[in-house]
Amino acid sequence: MQSSSFSKYNMKSNSMKIDEIVLDILSGLLTEGESTVVKEVMKTIEAEGENGKPTSILSSNSFTDETRGFQVYPCTQSPSGDVTLKAGFFFYYKLHKEQKHILFVDVSKENIDIRSSTCMCVFNQKV
Numbered sequence: 704m705q706s707s708s709f710s711k712y713n714m715k716s717n718s719m720k721i722d723e724i725v726l727d728i729l730s731g732l733l734t735e736g737e738s739t740v741v742k743e744v745m746k747t748i749e750a751e752g753e754n755g756k757p758t759s760i761l762s763s764n765s766f767t768d769e770t771r772g773f774q775v776y777p778c779t780q781s782p783s784g785d786v787t788l789k790a791g792f793f794f795y796y797k798l799h800k801e802q803k804h805i806l807f808v809d810v811s812k813e814n815i816d817i818r819s820s821t822c823m824c825v826f827n828q829k830v
Contacts, residue, residue, distance in 0.1 A: 774792050
């Protein structure tokens with residue numbers, strides 16, 4: 704597995720939604736097909752609304768008073784059997800404490816500091 708460190712994300716506009724930021728960060732790591740799957744999963748979670756199980760699970764396990772964070776782990780298997788794990792790690796802080804959701808919220812540059820890291824590893828040996 705390659706080494707990985709967190710770097711600051713620079714927003715492309717003064718205001719963005721967190722899910723758009725996540726997709727932008729992942730765009731350099733995922734194939735078009737994998738990106739489409741992640742987008743559809745996010746649409747499904749958002750469609751569940753604030754009281755839906757996926758949103759509740761994600762929110763209840765992903766933040767403290769000051770920070771929000773989550774991970775994305777798309778995996779694929781090649782015809783030869785190699786399994787590729789691509790990981791995206793995200794955390795951010797400086798949000799208002801009353802904000803309970805970590806995705807699908809608008810944020811502005813001056814109210815948030817986003818850090819992310821991505822990595823990829825290939826499992827191609829029998830264990």
